[in-house]
Amino acid sequence: MSMDTWVLVTDARHVGAMLAAARGLGTPVTAAVVGSRALAELVAAAGPDTVVWVEQDAQIPVEAYAARLAAAVVLAAPRVLISSTAPAARVLLGAAAARRGSVVLPAVVDLAADGDHLVVQRSAVGGAVIETLETSSPVAIVFTGEDVEAPVGSPAAIETIPADLPASDLCLIRTEPAGGDSSGVRAAARVVSVGRGVKSKADLPLIEELAAALGAEIGCSMPVADDLGWISKDRYVGRSGQHIAPRLYVALGISGAPQHMEGIRDAKVVVAVNSDKDAPIFRTADFGIVGDLYEVVPALVAALGTT
Ligand SMILES: Cc1cc2nc3c(=O)[nH]c(=O)nc-3n(C[C@H](O)[C@H](O)[C@H](O)COP(=O)(O)OP(=O)(O)OC[C@H]3O[C@@H](n4cnc5c(N)ncnc54)[C@H](O)[C@@H]3O)c2cc1C
Structure with a gap:
Protein backbone atom coordinates (compact mmCIF):
# COMPACT_ATOMS: atom_id res chain seq x y z
CA MET A 1 0.00 0.00 0.00
CA ILE A 161 -6.69 11.69 -16.97
CA PRO A 162 -9.03 10.85 -19.87
CA ALA A 163 -12.64 11.17 -18.69
CA ASP A 164 -13.78 7.78 -20.12
CA LEU A 165 -17.35 8.37 -19.01
CA PRO A 166 -19.49 5.32 -18.35
CA ALA A 167 -22.32 4.58 -20.75
CA SER A 168 -24.77 7.09 -19.29
CA ASP A 169 -26.68 9.89 -20.95
CA LEU A 170 -26.98 11.90 -17.72
CA CYS A 171 -26.63 15.59 -18.50
CA LEU A 172 -27.65 18.96 -17.12
CA ILE A 173 -30.53 20.50 -19.06
CA ARG A 174 -31.51 23.49 -16.89
CA THR A 175 -30.45 25.46 -13.79
CA GLU A 176 -32.85 27.84 -12.06
CA PRO A 177 -33.18 29.44 -8.60
CA ALA A 178 -34.73 27.04 -6.07
CA GLY A 179 -36.91 29.70 -4.41
CA GLY A 180 -38.72 28.22 -1.41
CA ASP A 181 -38.39 29.15 2.23
CA SER A 182 -34.65 29.69 2.45
CA SER A 183 -34.57 32.59 -0.02
CA GLY A 184 -36.20 34.63 2.76
CA VAL A 185 -33.36 33.92 5.19
CA ARG A 186 -30.66 34.28 2.56
CA ALA A 187 -31.82 37.67 1.37
CA ALA A 188 -33.06 39.07 4.71
CA ALA A 189 -31.61 42.27 6.12
CA ARG A 190 -32.50 41.06 9.63
CA VAL A 191 -32.55 37.53 11.00
CA VAL A 192 -33.63 36.33 14.44
CA SER A 193 -32.21 32.89 15.06
CA VAL A 194 -33.35 30.13 17.41
CA GLY A 195 -30.89 27.91 19.26
CA ARG A 196 -31.19 25.00 21.64
CA GLY A 197 -31.55 27.50 24.45
CA VAL A 198 -35.21 27.66 23.40
CA LYS A 199 -36.75 24.87 25.42
CA SER A 200 -39.80 23.87 23.43
CA LYS A 201 -41.40 24.23 20.03
CA ALA A 202 -44.37 25.75 21.84
CA ASP A 203 -42.12 28.73 22.69
CA LEU A 204 -41.51 29.67 19.05
CA PRO A 205 -44.36 32.25 18.97
CA LEU A 206 -42.33 34.27 21.49
CA ILE A 207 -39.43 34.37 19.04
CA GLU A 208 -41.76 35.08 16.11
CA GLU A 209 -43.06 38.08 18.01
CA LEU A 210 -39.55 39.54 18.25
CA ALA A 211 -38.90 38.75 14.56
CA ALA A 212 -42.12 40.52 13.61
CA ALA A 213 -41.19 43.55 15.72
CA LEU A 214 -37.83 43.77 13.97
CA GLY A 215 -39.15 42.93 10.50
CA ALA A 216 -36.83 39.92 10.55
CA GLU A 217 -36.84 36.42 9.10
CA ILE A 218 -36.51 33.42 11.41
CA GLY A 219 -33.35 31.32 11.23
CA CYS A 220 -31.94 28.70 13.59
CA SER A 221 -28.95 26.58 14.53
CA MET A 222 -28.53 23.18 12.93
CA PRO A 223 -29.84 21.00 15.79
CA VAL A 224 -33.07 23.01 15.97
CA ALA A 225 -33.80 22.08 12.34
CA ASP A 226 -32.00 18.77 11.99
CA ASP A 227 -32.48 17.04 15.36
CA LEU A 228 -35.59 18.75 16.70
CA GLY A 229 -37.33 19.48 13.38
CA TRP A 230 -38.95 22.67 14.74
CA ILE A 231 -37.92 24.87 11.81
CA SER A 232 -37.45 23.86 8.18
CA LYS A 233 -33.96 22.66 7.31
CA ASP A 234 -33.39 25.31 4.68
CA ARG A 235 -33.44 27.95 7.44
CA TYR A 236 -30.55 26.74 9.53
CA VAL A 237 -27.42 28.83 9.41
CA GLY A 238 -23.83 27.68 9.33
CA ARG A 239 -21.15 25.73 7.58
CA SER A 240 -23.51 23.06 6.31
CA GLY A 241 -26.54 25.36 6.15
CA GLN A 242 -27.18 28.89 4.92
CA HIS A 243 -24.34 31.41 4.63
CA ILE A 244 -26.02 34.75 5.19
CA ALA A 245 -25.04 38.41 5.34
CA PRO A 246 -27.84 40.29 7.13
CA ARG A 247 -27.36 43.75 8.56
CA LEU A 248 -28.61 42.41 11.92
CA TYR A 249 -28.35 38.87 13.28
CA VAL A 250 -29.94 38.14 16.66
CA ALA A 251 -28.85 34.80 18.13
CA LEU A 252 -31.16 33.54 20.88
CA GLY A 253 -29.80 30.67 23.00
CA ILE A 254 -27.09 29.80 20.46
CA SER A 255 -23.71 28.81 21.92
CA GLY A 256 -21.62 29.99 18.96
CA ALA A 257 -20.01 26.78 17.70
CA PRO A 258 -17.51 27.48 14.88
CA GLN A 259 -19.76 25.63 12.42
CA HIS A 260 -22.61 28.02 13.21
CA MET A 261 -20.47 31.16 13.18
CA GLU A 262 -19.16 30.32 9.71
CA GLY A 263 -22.62 31.00 8.34
CA ILE A 264 -22.76 34.55 9.74
CA ARG A 265 -19.20 35.62 9.01
CA ASP A 266 -20.55 38.37 6.74
CA ALA A 267 -23.31 39.60 9.09
CA LYS A 268 -22.85 43.27 9.88
CA VAL A 269 -24.07 43.36 13.50
CA VAL A 270 -24.43 40.26 15.67
CA VAL A 271 -26.46 40.42 18.88
CA ALA A 272 -26.34 37.41 21.20
CA VAL A 273 -28.66 36.55 24.07
CA ASN A 274 -27.32 33.73 26.21
CA SER A 275 -27.64 32.80 29.87
CA ASP A 276 -24.03 31.59 30.01
CA LYS A 277 -21.62 34.52 30.24
CA ASP A 278 -18.83 32.26 28.92
CA ALA A 279 -20.73 31.18 25.80
CA PRO A 280 -18.32 31.33 22.82
CA ILE A 281 -20.73 33.49 20.83
CA PHE A 282 -19.91 36.45 23.10
CA ARG A 283 -16.35 36.41 21.73
CA THR A 284 -17.54 37.53 18.31
CA ALA A 285 -20.91 39.18 18.97
CA ASP A 286 -21.01 42.96 18.62
CA PHE A 287 -23.59 43.20 21.41
CA GLY A 288 -24.18 40.59 24.07
CA ILE A 289 -26.93 40.22 26.62
CA VAL A 290 -26.19 37.74 29.40
CA GLY A 291 -29.59 36.61 30.52
CA ASP A 292 -32.51 34.23 30.21
CA LEU A 293 -34.02 34.64 26.76
CA TYR A 294 -37.44 34.03 28.28
CA GLU A 295 -36.99 37.32 30.13
CA VAL A 296 -34.91 39.20 27.56
CA VAL A 297 -37.09 38.54 24.50
CA PRO A 298 -40.36 39.87 26.00
CA ALA A 299 -38.43 42.89 27.26
CA LEU A 300 -37.04 43.53 23.76
CA VAL A 301 -40.49 43.16 22.23
CA ALA A 302 -41.87 45.62 24.76
CA ALA A 303 -39.01 48.05 24.13
CA LEU A 304 -39.68 47.86 20.40
CA GLY A 305 -43.15 49.10 21.19
CA THR A 306 -45.31 46.34 19.79
CA THR A 307 -47.03 45.31 23.03
C1 LIG B 1 -19.70 18.74 10.43
C2 LIG B 1 -20.58 19.61 11.27
C3 LIG B 1 -21.27 20.62 10.65
C4 LIG B 1 -22.09 21.44 11.42
N1 LIG B 1 -22.76 22.44 10.79
C5 LIG B 1 -23.52 23.27 11.53
C6 LIG B 1 -24.20 24.35 10.91
O1 LIG B 1 -24.15 24.54 9.69
N2 LIG B 1 -24.95 25.16 11.70
C7 LIG B 1 -25.04 24.98 13.07
O2 LIG B 1 -25.75 25.75 13.72
N3 LIG B 1 -24.42 23.95 13.65
C8 LIG B 1 -23.67 23.10 12.93
N4 LIG B 1 -23.06 22.07 13.55
C9 LIG B 1 -23.36 21.81 14.98
C10 LIG B 1 -22.55 22.72 15.90
O3 LIG B 1 -21.30 22.13 16.16
C11 LIG B 1 -23.29 22.91 17.24
O4 LIG B 1 -23.54 21.65 17.82
C12 LIG B 1 -24.60 23.68 17.12
O5 LIG B 1 -24.40 24.87 16.39
C13 LIG B 1 -25.12 24.00 18.50
O6 LIG B 1 -26.39 24.58 18.40
P1 LIG B 1 -26.91 25.55 19.53
O7 LIG B 1 -25.96 26.67 19.71
O8 LIG B 1 -28.33 25.87 19.19
O9 LIG B 1 -26.99 24.60 20.80
P2 LIG B 1 -26.04 24.50 22.07
O10 LIG B 1 -24.62 24.40 21.70
O11 LIG B 1 -26.63 23.43 22.92
O12 LIG B 1 -26.23 25.91 22.80
C14 LIG B 1 -27.38 26.30 23.44
C15 LIG B 1 -27.06 27.60 24.13
O13 LIG B 1 -28.23 28.12 24.72
C16 LIG B 1 -27.90 28.73 25.94
N5 LIG B 1 -29.10 28.78 26.75
C17 LIG B 1 -29.73 27.74 27.37
N6 LIG B 1 -30.86 28.18 27.97
C18 LIG B 1 -30.94 29.51 27.74
C19 LIG B 1 -31.88 30.52 28.10
N7 LIG B 1 -32.99 30.23 28.80
N8 LIG B 1 -31.65 31.78 27.69
C20 LIG B 1 -30.54 32.10 26.97
N9 LIG B 1 -29.62 31.17 26.60
C21 LIG B 1 -29.82 29.90 26.96
C22 LIG B 1 -26.79 27.88 26.50
O14 LIG B 1 -26.00 28.61 27.42
C23 LIG B 1 -26.03 27.49 25.24
O15 LIG B 1 -24.94 28.39 25.00
C24 LIG B 1 -22.23 21.23 12.81
C25 LIG B 1 -21.53 20.20 13.42
C26 LIG B 1 -20.70 19.41 12.66
C27 LIG B 1 -19.94 18.32 13.35
Missing part, protein backbone atom coordinates in the same frame (compact mmCIF):
# COMPACT_ATOMS: atom_id res chain seq x y z
CA SER A 2 1.28 3.45 -0.89
CA MET A 3 1.48 5.92 1.99
CA ASP A 4 0.33 8.73 -0.29
CA THR A 5 -2.61 11.01 0.33
CA TRP A 6 -5.11 11.98 -2.34
CA VAL A 7 -7.24 15.09 -1.95
CA LEU A 8 -10.38 15.00 -4.10
CA VAL A 9 -11.44 18.44 -5.32
CA THR A 10 -14.62 19.50 -7.12
CA ASP A 11 -14.62 23.21 -6.23
CA ALA A 12 -12.30 25.78 -4.68
CA ARG A 13 -13.79 25.75 -1.20
CA HIS A 14 -11.65 24.36 1.62
CA VAL A 15 -8.76 23.49 -0.72
CA GLY A 16 -6.19 25.26 1.49
CA ALA A 17 -7.38 23.40 4.59
CA MET A 18 -7.44 19.98 2.92
CA LEU A 19 -4.00 20.37 1.38
CA ALA A 20 -2.52 21.67 4.64
CA ALA A 21 -3.97 18.66 6.50
CA ALA A 22 -2.61 16.29 3.84
CA ARG A 23 0.85 17.88 3.87
CA GLY A 24 0.95 17.56 7.66
CA LEU A 25 1.10 13.78 7.22
CA GLY A 26 4.53 14.14 5.63
CA THR A 27 3.80 11.87 2.68
CA PRO A 28 3.37 12.77 -1.03
CA VAL A 29 0.14 14.61 -1.76
CA THR A 30 -1.83 14.25 -4.99
CA ALA A 31 -4.79 16.53 -5.69
CA ALA A 32 -7.36 14.83 -7.93
CA VAL A 33 -9.47 17.52 -9.57
CA VAL A 34 -12.73 16.97 -11.44
CA GLY A 35 -13.73 20.29 -12.98
CA SER A 36 -12.42 23.05 -15.20
CA ARG A 37 -8.81 23.70 -16.21
CA ALA A 38 -8.98 26.91 -14.16
CA LEU A 39 -9.83 24.90 -11.04
CA ALA A 40 -6.99 22.45 -11.73
CA GLU A 41 -4.55 25.37 -12.07
CA LEU A 42 -5.81 27.01 -8.88
CA VAL A 43 -5.31 23.75 -6.99
CA ALA A 44 -1.88 23.16 -8.58
CA ALA A 45 -0.71 26.49 -7.13
CA ALA A 46 -1.99 25.62 -3.64
CA GLY A 47 0.76 23.19 -2.67
CA PRO A 48 0.19 19.55 -3.75
CA ASP A 49 3.08 17.51 -5.18
CA THR A 50 1.03 16.44 -8.20
CA VAL A 51 -2.34 17.21 -9.73
CA VAL A 52 -4.34 14.68 -11.71
CA TRP A 53 -7.15 16.33 -13.60
CA VAL A 54 -10.32 14.96 -15.14
CA GLU A 55 -11.78 17.63 -17.42
CA GLN A 56 -15.47 18.10 -16.70
CA ASP A 57 -17.87 18.78 -19.52
CA ALA A 58 -19.99 21.72 -18.30
CA GLN A 59 -23.19 19.84 -19.20
CA ILE A 60 -22.26 16.70 -17.27
CA PRO A 61 -22.48 16.66 -13.45
CA VAL A 62 -19.30 15.91 -11.48
CA GLU A 63 -20.97 12.81 -10.02
CA ALA A 64 -20.88 11.13 -13.46
CA TYR A 65 -17.07 11.00 -13.19
CA ALA A 66 -17.07 9.08 -9.89
CA ALA A 67 -16.35 5.68 -11.43
CA ARG A 68 -13.47 7.13 -13.50
CA LEU A 69 -11.88 8.75 -10.51
CA ALA A 70 -12.38 5.62 -8.39
CA ALA A 71 -10.51 3.58 -11.01
CA ALA A 72 -7.58 6.03 -10.84
CA VAL A 73 -7.58 5.81 -7.05
CA VAL A 74 -7.50 2.01 -7.14
CA LEU A 75 -4.42 2.11 -9.41
CA ALA A 76 -2.56 4.58 -7.18
CA ALA A 77 -3.76 2.90 -3.95
CA PRO A 78 -3.25 5.90 -1.65
CA ARG A 79 -3.49 5.30 2.09
CA VAL A 80 -5.61 8.39 2.77
CA LEU A 81 -8.38 10.00 0.71
CA ILE A 82 -9.68 13.44 1.69
CA SER A 83 -12.67 15.42 0.47
CA SER A 84 -14.49 18.53 1.59
CA THR A 85 -18.15 18.48 2.60
CA ALA A 86 -19.22 19.60 -0.90
CA PRO A 87 -21.93 17.12 -1.99
CA ALA A 88 -20.24 16.21 -5.29
CA ALA A 89 -16.87 15.76 -3.59
CA ARG A 90 -18.44 13.41 -1.06
CA VAL A 91 -19.93 11.33 -3.88
CA LEU A 92 -16.45 10.98 -5.45
CA LEU A 93 -15.02 10.09 -2.04
CA GLY A 94 -17.67 7.43 -1.41
CA ALA A 95 -17.18 5.82 -4.82
CA ALA A 96 -13.38 5.85 -4.50
CA ALA A 97 -13.53 4.53 -0.92
CA ALA A 98 -15.82 1.67 -1.93
CA ARG A 99 -13.43 0.59 -4.73
CA ARG A 100 -10.36 1.10 -2.56
CA GLY A 101 -11.82 -0.67 0.48
CA SER A 102 -11.37 2.38 2.72
CA VAL A 103 -13.46 3.14 5.79
CA VAL A 104 -15.19 6.54 5.40
CA LEU A 105 -14.95 8.94 8.35
CA PRO A 106 -17.12 12.10 8.30
CA ALA A 107 -16.67 15.33 10.31
CA VAL A 108 -12.88 15.02 10.65
CA VAL A 109 -11.37 18.16 12.17
CA ASP A 110 -7.73 17.10 12.43
CA LEU A 111 -5.37 14.33 11.39
CA ALA A 112 -1.76 13.45 12.14
CA ALA A 113 0.74 10.68 11.47
CA ASP A 114 2.08 8.70 14.42
CA GLY A 115 4.68 6.30 13.00
CA ASP A 116 2.74 3.83 10.90
CA HIS A 117 -0.58 4.97 12.28
CA LEU A 118 -2.92 7.72 11.30
CA VAL A 119 -4.55 9.55 14.22
CA VAL A 120 -7.85 11.15 13.30
CA GLN A 121 -9.95 13.56 15.36
CA ARG A 122 -13.56 13.91 14.46
CA SER A 123 -16.53 15.75 15.79
CA ALA A 124 -19.39 13.59 17.05
CA VAL A 125 -22.73 13.88 18.88
CA GLY A 126 -23.66 17.04 16.98
CA GLY A 127 -20.33 18.67 17.77
CA ALA A 128 -20.55 18.05 21.54
CA VAL A 129 -17.50 15.75 21.65
CA ILE A 130 -14.30 15.15 19.71
CA GLU A 131 -13.41 11.50 19.12
CA THR A 132 -9.82 10.40 18.49
CA LEU A 133 -9.41 7.34 16.29
CA GLU A 134 -6.32 5.48 15.16
CA THR A 135 -5.75 3.23 12.17
CA SER A 136 -3.09 1.75 9.93
CA SER A 137 -5.65 0.85 7.23
CA PRO A 138 -6.81 2.92 4.24
CA VAL A 139 -9.26 5.64 5.25
CA ALA A 140 -11.41 8.16 3.42
CA ILE A 141 -11.99 11.41 5.27
CA VAL A 142 -14.60 14.15 4.96
CA PHE A 143 -12.53 17.07 6.29
CA THR A 144 -14.26 19.86 8.19
CA GLY A 145 -11.24 21.42 9.93
CA GLU A 146 -10.60 25.16 10.03
CA ASP A 147 -9.99 26.70 6.63
CA VAL A 148 -6.55 28.16 5.96
CA GLU A 149 -5.07 30.25 3.15
CA ALA A 150 -3.35 28.09 0.56
CA PRO A 151 0.37 28.91 0.28
CA VAL A 152 1.52 30.57 -2.93
CA GLY A 153 4.35 28.66 -4.56
CA SER A 154 5.43 27.27 -7.87
CA PRO A 155 2.56 25.24 -9.28
CA ALA A 156 2.61 21.44 -9.38
CA ALA A 157 2.51 19.65 -12.72
CA ILE A 158 -1.00 18.79 -13.97
CA GLU A 159 -1.50 15.32 -15.44
CA THR A 160 -4.68 14.88 -17.46
